[in-house]
Structure formats: C-alpha cells, structure tokens
Amino acid sequence: MSFGTMFLQMGAGMGKSLLIFALTLLFSMPLGMIVAFGRMSKNKIIQTAVKFYISVMRGTPLMLQLLVIFYGPYYLFGMNIGSRFAAVIVGFSLNYAAYFAEIYRSGIQSIPVGQYEAANVLGYSKTQTFMLIILPQVIKRILPAVTNEIITLVKDTSLAFAIAYQEMFTIGKQIAASQTSFLPFVIAGVFYYVMNLMVAFAMDKAEEKLSYYR
Amino acid sequence: MDILNINHLRKSFGDLEVIKDISITVKEGEVLSIIGPSGSGKSTVLRCATMLETMDGGDLVYLGEYAAKDENGVSVYADKANLQKAKSNFGLVFQNFNLFPHYSVLKNVMDAPVRVQKRSVEEAEKTARELLEQMGLADKADAYPHQLSGGQQQRVSIARALAMQPKILFFDEPTSALDPELTGEILKVIKELASQDMTMVIVTHEMSFARDVSDKIIFMDNGVIVEEGTPEEVFASENQRMKEFLRRFNG
C-alpha cells in the first residue's frame, strides 16, 4: 500500500476524529456548567448525586465508560444501541462535562465575594451578576485549565477504538496490522501533534485577548 | 426628612450576638460617623442597612418606606419589587473598592445606571464623565482598575456609587486599605461631598476627620451604641470605654 493510499484511508477517519472532538466540546462545555451548578447546589440531594456522578466519571477510565454505554444496554435490557458514533459522543460528552464542571466550579469559587456584593448593592439581578460580572472573570481564570483539558481531548479521541468506531486511529491500527507497517502510527502522531499545536495557538490568542485586565 | 431609620436592630451569627438593639436615624443632608473598636459590629450595621446581611430583628426604613418591618421581634422583609426600590436609595463604598476588574473605569461607573436603571447610554456616559472629572480622574476613563493606585480606585468606586444618584451613601472604612499617604485624597473627596449636602454614614478610624466632617457621631462597642451626639459631645464624653478608645488613638 502506498503512502498516498494509506493517508487517504486514514484521512477519512480524521474527519471523524475531528467530529468527535468538536461535538464533545459543543456538548460537554455547556453541560459542565449545569453540572457545576448542581455540584454547588444548596440542595443536598442534588449536590450529593452530582458529586457521585463526577467521582465516577473521573474515577473510571473513559474507555470503560464507552464500553458500558455501548454494550451495557444490551447486557442489561437486551437492546442494542445501533450507533457506535452516538455512543462515542454521549460517552465523551458525559465524561468531559465532569472535568469541565470541576474547572468551572473552582473558577467560580475563586471570584472574591466582594464582586457579588458590589453588584448586589448596585442593583444587578442574579442573572446579570453572573453573566456580566462573574462569568467573564471566571473564563479568564480557567483558560489555562481548559486548554489542558482540550489538549487531552484531542488525544483521547483515539479511545473510540474501544468500541471499534472508525475514527483515524482505529483505521490506522488496522492498516498497521494488515500492512505490517509502522507508518500509520507516524501519520497518527503527526495528526495529533498538529491538532494540538493549533489548539495551543488558539488558546494563546484567547488568553492574550483577555490579558487587558487582571 | 429622615432618609434612614434603623429601629432596634438585632443580628447574630450563629450563637454570637453581634448587634444588640441598635437604632439609628439619618436626616437628609446629615453626615453620621460610626466609630468604635474593631469587632464591635460597625460593618455589620452597614451590611444590614445595605441588605448584604438579613436582620434578625428590627425595622429598616428608607424615606419612610419599610424595607424590613419588625413583627413580634422578627424582621420581615418587603417583597422583591419594594426591596429593589429601597436599594435604589443607597450606595455603598467598600474598604477594598470591589471595582469590576474587567470593566474600564468609565464602564465601572456607567454600567449599572444603564443596565439597572435603564438610563440611556449617552446620558449615563455624560454623568459618568462628569463624576470622574469631579473625582479628578477625567484622564483615567479608559484605564482599567489594575492600572490605578488604591486612592484612584477608591475614587472610581465613589463615582460608581454616586452615578446611581443615591439618597444616602455608606462608607465602610474607605481609607483602611490605602497607604497612609493616599488617605488624604479620599477624605478630601468625602468632605467635598459633605459640603454638597450629600447624606452619608461613614465607618472610620480617622478620628480628626470624623470630628471635622460629621454632624453626628456614634461610638459603638460590643454591639451596642455606647455614646452618640455631636462631635463635641462625643469627644468630650466621660464614658470610660469611650475615653479608653480615644486614648489609644491619641497614642
């Protein structure tokens, strides 16, 4: 198999890897905010339930979670989740929401209470206070931690191989095995590395943009 | 006319009774200073008056309207709309400014008038620039808080409070977080406001300032008012605790 063919076959998978990446961010980042609010809820039941959810998501391997989501319904109820893709997106989103939630929570809790009090006395509503005063400062503070998480996500997309979803790395491994070639791994490595260079560049720009205040 | 009445305020934190039956009246144009040792409950009184803390018992009344009314020894607060209205009567200047770091100086001053009071951007900006001018900060409108000295930041926070056109302005130790050489500029601004008949309640450790600027002084200790009256009366008090407190300040 020529390099070109190899690259084209893996290229089809790259689109899927990127899709996992993009959809996971799209779902997990807002979902993480809801989870963070649940974690900080004054309602003990909600708080405990969310705490448990976060500890399970962070305390077990993502690969195992993907297997449970894809095969679990079959063993439990005898029904099949037809779509490997859907299982991947659900699994990744639930997992990453837990990590983002903890980042959001630490960010929100790091904002001095005086910011809330000043906004309160000026008459801002609770929603205005959060959206206008607190959230922008939270975003600035959590950007480095979010960058780490996104970089991890780029590499984690390869875990979709656990349920044989045909993203780039899964295809690469198949080619490597059938062609007894090392080249697919090199292509995969370069792909992840370049992706993360772009992530780091974009996040750098974002941090720069928010560096006008302290 | 009375701008503020606090009647029989009581406040505890857990088992600790911090305020034991305090009543305060502030008339229009009056400057009231609250002095007393640290931990005596001065901030708690201001925080109850500005509704950052809920009162356990007693009334809180702005311009004759009840924000909280004592019913059988328990403060019952008005509904949300009335509380919002009560809130529009006062401003608060914090010890450590609490400016919004991500907003420019101008935006710090004009944002609440626009978002909360729904004033037009043009009008709010005009008012904000006038206030900054008055505070000697006209050239800092586009700066961010971290680029300013503590004294400048505190002047911005005073402008921010004034932009809401409050009937009464509370200060909680407005110079305590400042280097000594910067306290003078803040005290001067407050004196100017006093000369414009701004109604103010000031918690301060600056005794000579309190004596100069106040119409009335309250000396608090351990959650009660020990002495109150004109500056002359209070500073001439024969009360033991008052005398001891003043002695420590006069070194």
Ligand SMILES: Nc1ncnc2c1ncn2[C@@H]1O[C@H](COP(=O)(O)OP(=O)(O)O)[C@@H](O)[C@H]1O
């Ligand atoms: N949120 C709080 N929780 C528990 N205790 C508090 C709280 N705020 C103030 N206190 C206590 O109430 C007392 C009065 O505090 P404060 O009003 O800040 O005094 P001052 O402003 O005169 O120094 C102090 O003993 C303080 O420790």
Ligand SMILES: [Mg+2]
């Ligand atoms: Mg205090």
